[in-house]
Amino acid sequence: MKRLASLLKQPWLWAWGGALAVWLATAAYTQGQGSGQVLSAALTFGAFFVIVALGQMFVITLGPGNVDLSIPACMTLAGTVSMKAMEGSGAMLPIGLLLALAVGLVVGGVNYTLIRLLRIPPIIATLSSSFIFQSAAIWWNRGLRVKPPTALADFATAKVAGIPVIAIAVILLAACGHVLLTRTVYGRSVVAIGQNMRAAHLAGIKVERVRAATYMMCATLAGLCGFLLAGFSGGAALNMGEEYLLSSIAVVVIGGTSVAGGFANVPGLWGAALFLFLLVTMLNTMGAGAGLRMVLTGLIIIGVIVAASGGKRRT
């Protein structure tokens, strides 16, 4: 009984419950037809959401005002630079991956430098830097779509026993993120800073070092996501990151992480990513028009957030 009560208090429960409900509703509507494929697609697209949301979660947990809006631009730049460097050659794959990660690391470093040295609020710093990175991607790419190496495309679309390989890889990545958040000095520091930055400093936490690492990790994950997404979708496109701006934040918040910082959880990310994808699929299946679909998506997200907070949301 007590175990059940503590389970009901888990912040990620609502996202998972929502995902399950939406999937069942879709399956009921189609009388079970194709619900296996829907789940498989949800796992693949959810995996991409989770990669960026993992970084965004650590950034948001740093406390009020912390958010990374440069994720789409970073994904595009990393995808573009790495695809162009590899030029479709499988032998260059490791170098392409390293390049994508390096682009992310640099983007994160630039973001943090703007925030720290020029004392620009993170929301403005990452928004303005994203224009620069997006322009860099346009200049680098010149509108061409370079095909990814076959090996990369195969990996991004491969399945084992019906489960996308990329989903398995990202589940492992999320598990690492969970351990990082709950069982390391770094993770505890992020959560402490999000609750009270001054108290964290006075408790002996190296606040600025942790913030720098967090912004760099977030951008590096965005770089990784850009690399994999370019492989999955047949090349880097200039608008490939577009929908990841709002969904990275939505996934974090629906997953039960506090927008005000200082409280986070990883399992909720997966639940929320599946929920978001399945929700759009359900509305598509039921034949809702684009306008209605967006209104319902917005309303349902609000509903889940209110339910998950149990009426005692921190402001």
Added chain:
Amino acid sequence: MSVTSGPIVRLDGVEKSFGAVRALASVSLDLMPGECFGLVGHNGAGKSTLMNVLSGNLMPDSGQILIGGEDVTAGYTPQTAMRHGVRCVYQELSLCPNLTVAENARISHPAVSGIGWRRAARALIGGKLDEVFPGHGISTDDVVGDLSIASRQMVEISRAFAVTDVAARVVILDEPTSSLDAVAAEKLLKHVRRYVSEGGTVVLISHLLGEILDTSDRIAVMRDGGIVALDEASGFNRNSLVAAMGSVAEGAAQEAAEQAVIRATAPVVVSAKPAAPESLTLAAHKGEVVGLAGLAGQGQTELLVKVFDHAAGTKVSGAVSLVAGDRQTDGVFPLWSIAENISIGSLRQFLDGFLLNHARAHAFAEEWRRQIGIRTPDVAEPILSLSGGNQQKALFARALGAPAEIIVMDDPMRGVDVGTKQEVYGMIREQASRGRTFLWYTTEMDELRNCDHVYVFREGAIVADLAHSEMTEERVLHASFRADA
């Protein structure tokens, strides 16, 4: 104000529990018009809970609240309390840090409105500040977040005494002097007497037994959620109060006979000079307890933070940990448990390879709960379930448990009761004898007597350097004020 002969406030059989913890066990109490009512007791004895019930912040589980003979128990809220003239100055300050002093005054006085409200609010709060704390040095246009904790406390107190449409009939002061220095505290207590003589009622909660005995007409002692003694103030003395609270009588402050020896032989571990010109330099030798004295907000906290940061202008050999005094802003992580709040200061001790061992961190916190006497059934409870003084103990545990050779303390005894203070003094002494060095900022004379060496601050500079044998209250006060002022 209508003068009634009966009690202005009557609490009848008020009970309140938080989960398994019974905070108030059937408390009955009458407050008369024109009296100062003193309330003392250990941390967690139920003083703040009782006052939160009276001011409408907590619904009692059972019992009645009568104000001026009228039963107001049903649907009693802070707004109803305000309408009946009940005001409360909380231990945890309730000002909005992003607003100015005048704007904060407007918040609790909605009658200040319309065109020119800003001017009216300035006049309201400015006038009260001048009346209660003459020479306070606060501008009504100062943003509250920029003020020292002492100044914020003065604003909060003046706001509670200010009168617009509803007369202030009962003012509750919860630890009002713990953040004030001796001079400001005296001004406040004088004002309390003046206000009471005009027919007002004050409930004064304090751990400083001297001020309770001098200021109150009647005194109640609380223990374990109940009132265990209630009498005219003249019927109590220091020892009988302490005995009623249920702790051992205060011993004389420990003599630090070996202090001259430490100064002569031990190496200097901290040397720091405030930025102000013409300041003396603070030096702390290994194993010393060094006091930072003076009025509140004269640069003591700033110097402690500089030492903590190993900032330019300081020479610090060894790791430093800090005990925050302003626990809301500087100390507590509000979403965490007591155990997490304690162990955050020494996380690296609990690493197995790269990973933290939560069981070990929990055991560590549990050990400190026992040692420092934090009143809670379980350290896994949230930190905010503790009373203010017990939160402060958790911050002590965090700093003392950390692997630091130097510990700086920023007026750390705010809201800590007499018995615990004696235990903590003992702990500090014992740790100092094992080679830890303490820098201790305090505004209380009794605490300076525990120091081997005292530096007096004034306007950001160190103006006096007193060895334990030379230190008297008179000399500290003398140095705290400018000769020409």
